[in-house]
Amino acid sequence: MLSSAHRLTDGASFREAVRSGRRSGSRTVVVHLASGTSGGAAGSGPWVGFVVSRAVGNAVTRNRVKRRLRHLVREHLSSLPGSAVLVVRALPASADASAAELRTDLARCLRRALAPVEPEVRT
């Protein structure tokens, strides 16, 4: 599990990450990654938050999805910059997804969000 030190705990940071962060989506989750320039003291992060709406399911389903994501994000903490603010938004399809599916979707989204910005012109 993700320890409480890395949890995103205020609504403002959520809004900032979702609005201004880089976005990458999949069938089950959408990832918003911001550099965290206006956050608190840099270096003690990264901070991670989760958004699981009622569209995903009832309280039991939402809790399960959130706990699985919180566990999976832990593997990626070391690859994130210390000032990063990450918000993982769960889509309705995540309710029926297995833990392995969530794992691959999250890894792919994070890899795309972290990739350096380069023109993807292929011929």
Add this chain to the structure above:
RNA sequence: UGGGCUGGCCGGGCGACCGCGUCGUUCUCCUCGGAGAGCGCCGAGGAAGGUCCGGGCUCCACAGGGCGAGGUGGUGGGUAACACCCACCCGGGGCAACCCGCGGGAAAGUGCCACAGAGAACAGACCGCCGCUCCCGUUCCGACGGGAGAGGCAAGGGUGAAACGGUGGUGCAAGAGACCACCAGCGACCGGGGUGACCCGGCCGGCUCGGCAAACCCCACCUGGAGCAAGGUCAAGAAGUCCGGUGCUCGCACCGGACGCGCGCACGUUCGAGGGCGGCCCGCCCGAGUGCGCGGGUAGAUCGCUGGAGGCGGCCGGCAACGGUCGUCGUAGAUGGAUGGUCGCCACGCUUCGGCGUACAGAACCCGGCCUACAGGCCAGCCCGUCCG
């Protein structure tokens, strides 16, 4: 052994590794405010759900009277309290165990009763039954049949959820509680039983009365307001402090809000503004400041925060709900909100024999209930049958 009724209980189990939260403990760092690491204990439900009732707790309020508003509704008990529970009564269903019931009043008043039907609440006459008058026909001169008219009747048919008691008789032109007997029902009285709802028996009366009160209404009883974002404490600040947002040169600027200060306007200090007494009125009390400009926005730390109408067992009282007493147990306290991942074995259900799945569903101050959802399973008691003895 087949079918049924009722009550209670469980709601996956064991284990390994890596993680998460509270608490405890041992260390380490430290700006002495704290921070981190290791180890150990514990870590969602029978409904945690819907938020429909009732309480505890907290703050505010607490002369009284009238009117209104909301709730409850057979009787007696239980309880902190209830709209809950238990026992009983009444009505209905079932061979029975047992189940069902928004169970006060329709003879205080108002209102409504669709469709069908002639008529639906001061009922009514379609078919029909009955005699009388007139006309026509037949005639074995006793009458009979048909038509028309003015009447009588409500027994039979038909409509309906419901048609103003039922059966038998007397009576009559035909009929009718018009009268009589019995029965049902209503009401008064008397006797008996029960704390009571009510029940049993007797006698008399007039002969007969529809339903809806979850339509208004009437009667009896009950009811202060807000809610843990309740509320307490601490920190900071005397014209600012705190919180939030935006921007960048990253500690400043601008914008917005809460509290406080200040400003303007209005009313007012015993000729009383304004406020309180759940709503309105009367009345009473407080009272020197109050209201508007003012649209909304935001949420520091900590306590409250879990030991309570508590669980389990024995004994006693009680038909029971429950109460009393003794012993014993220690079992979540988060605040963007702690339960996840990878596996092994077993149980159960599907299976294309590879496997897949395991219901309903997540505490948020705490209890007692109600209602709703729920795969599968266990236990006990009772009723009706069948077979054997």
